[in-house]
Amino acid sequence: MMKFLKSTIAVTSLALLLGSAYGSASAAGSNRSAAQSAGATTQTQKSIKAQVDAILLQKKKPGEIYYIYVNDKKYNPGGFAYWGTSYSLPIQNYDEYVQKAGVLKTPFLQLQQAPEGFEFQSAYIGPYKPQTWSIEGQKLSKQIVAEGKASGKTVYVKKVTETRRSVSLTYAERLAFQEKGAYLTITAEPAGEVDPEVDYAPSLAKPEKLDISGQELTYKTGDALIYKTANSTMINNSKGAHYLEWIDSRTRISYTIYASGGKVTKESLAALAEQIIRGQ
Template identity: 35%
Template structure:
């Protein structure tokens, strides 16, 4: 099973339909004069089909999961309640019939987190002088609003994958329908989340800025791998890696502070910032973390 897909199962899934011209752009453009009258109806049909298909899939999934309501309620109960600082909790459903369902996810996790929905409160309590991972953004990019700051226990991606495998193996061997595993982790990550003030074409982009500890032997930012299209740049004396994927729908800037051994990653998903604007955000974070 794909572990990254399991991790992403906690987030929603968006169905994206798109059209575009190929190498025959000029021919297609000429034909568009003839087809222009039909386009509104075609687009409406495509939108309706997409919405109907998604709604049907959601309804089918919800109906299927009703059979496992008792198990899912137990899982949710195990994930609820009071958490100790640094606690990470995993809950595995050990049921073959549930696993056979296409709508199932084998386990879920949650952790102790400090959430701040006011930037000034976050700065006052955690950002300046109170952490080995200073993370500030004094000038918000145009079109974005601060949403929240989150401080949570940290595991690297290889550590998470190892833990997923361990929880599944232990859960299967436990003989328990609901298997719970708890960890205490001293390392933390700090994350600032910003969302677009107004949607563009119905889409609200998200800007996430993260500080996380690097491993003792790490030379790159493991959680943001370098891609073939990545570029190495210098920002404020710091070498950074800029990556753009899928026609600018995803952009990132990542670097490691060699003195503090802290990784910084700035990610924009489906937003409108230019490369230069994202680099400017990186410059602010670099200056604040010196």
């Protein structure tokens, strides 16, 4: 099932947040007043973009999250979109990742051996951002939007220091030169509690439930990733994607294994999950 919010608060990608305003500037019209208006709009857009870019480029300390709210109807038509940017530690060596993860006390995410046919690409350690469908995420969303609207600033920034961590590992399939293979991304983060105000859109097919070492997992691919809503017959069609998700009942850590491209199988993802579950 796919989660939808009854409220319209959502974390939106910065591209969407800024893109809608860029499109509107091109329809200036032929008369002078329209041209002047378009020119003023363009200058406003440039100013907002410059402010946002400066915040994104600003050096952040480990654990810091900057939530950006744009208080402008053209950039943020519904008034509910915002963006979270934070410091993430990129690591190119797996052994170095294990060492840093131990020091920072991140959620457990280790593999005794790389997935067959894949090689390690990178790891990221960053602060945990609550999911918007969780109770904590909904509370934070409402707070950011309310503060942003009340601030009187065109670009409002809320700084948060988070001690909880989120980690991810990325692997790429080893293939001959220029062949396009599969990618695997594995994430681990604290599990949020679902907000009862969240609606669920039904998928065309039910996700499959798996039991691995006493843990219940959910596997989704194909029609299980195509969702129906009242306004759209099919959305979120992730062609060729595979998701294996679970919350460890012992630690309350949420895990997601995402695979795209190549010839990834359910069995290979289950073997990865078993490594993680048994490794703790």
